[in-house]
Amino acid sequence: MDLTLYKTLLEVAKWQNFTKASEKLGYAQSSVTSQIQKLELEYGVEIFERIDKKMRPTPAGEILLRYAAKMMKMFEESKINVAGQTTGSFMIGTHETTLFSYMLPPFLGAFKKNFPNITISINELLENDTTRALKAGECDLGFIVDREMNDPDLIFRTIQEEEFVIVAAPDHPLAVHGAIVPEDLNGAEILMSISGGRCRKLFETMLRKHNVQYTLTYEINNYETIKKCAMHGLGICLLPRTTVTSEIKNGQLTILPLSYPHFKLSVQLCYHAKRQLSVPMNNFIHLMCATTPHEQPYLEQASKVLPL
Known part of the structure; x- marks a missing residue:
């Protein structure tokens, strides 16, 4: 046919x-x-x-x-x-589209230098749906932010450890403290992502463990909106450090230094163990796993990586 x-x-x-x-x-x-x-x-x-x-x-x-x-x-x-691996496309699936909107652009720019005619589509998935989508063949690669995972059908490659920090407006009452403990959050107004996300689970586990009573001001499924609300004094929030670097630097937000074990999760790239990866996909995986998005010199060097 x-x-x-x-x-x-x-x-x-x-x-x-x-x-x-x-x-x-x-x-x-x-x-x-x-x-x-x-x-x-x-x-x-x-x-x-x-x-x-x-x-x-x-x-x-x-x-x-x-x-x-x-x-x-x-x-x-x-x-x-x-046919030469110079044209075509592949799809990335992830629930954490906001976080990866900060992480991916430098890598995509470096990848584009090697494969200008390869199109990458990024598909937003439901929470905990990335592994299912990979097994069903609905996406080629996936990004997960979680504890280090293990699944016999999938391969997981850790890109980096992402730290989550508590942030607030600079004039927040807790911002004047040199350090705070979980109990200092009693009575606080808190902004959270929609129920079910790993970021929220981290925060809620700590609050529950220390019997912290708080007011849930807003539930928002977008880091950008949560940041804006925090800047306007609507509450404190727990966010990936990568997403607030600029606001911390220019003084729009401040990190509340919490005396508590760091909130950290692994940013992982994953794909099906039996999937035959194309040369462009192999190049993209190598680029993501061999460089750090925080240092441009590494990306410039990575952009010269030849197809595997």
Whole structure:
């Protein structure tokens, strides 16, 4: 079968419209219609049905779409692995998209120098969903921020240890203390990420252990918004140090020096143990694991790493 037919199938499903799909593909609408008809003839089923002026896949069409997506993905992988590894794409999945928005850009810049025609997609996943997505083949690489993990089906590579710090506005009453203990947080107004995140679990475990009574001011699933709220005196919060470096430096936030074992988690890159990695993916993994995002000279050197 011509893979072009499957590409057309996916475009029609994406736009739910033959005309829109033909515009995106650069075909005449009659060509798109003809290609879908060829698939229907080959499989002996109706693939799309018109509902509310939209072309929606039939139950049989839904099954075929899943196979089409897999075939196109395998085709892209074959081009990367066989035809010079200069074009194509791969997908990264992670729950910690905000943290990686700080970490990844320098690495992506260095990677781009080696593979200017490789596209990297970053897919935001639900909490604790990264390992499942990797095993299901829904993403190629994953980023996890957690204790060091072990899974026989996956390979985990630690990139760095990320420290989490308690921050507040510079004029917060606790900011004048040389050091604080957990009990000093009694009665404090606290900002937290949405329930279920590792960052919040770290904080709540400490507060519970020391019987700290506090007011939960806001629950926000975005580090940037939490920072802004803290700057405006709406509470203290626990955040990855990487995400507050700039605000600490320019005096918009201050770290409350807590006398307590450091909050630290491992930033880990992971992938399926049986996955055949392309040269670009191998290069990206090497770049992430062999350099530190905090020192530009290392990145400049890493950008010269040749494909493995």
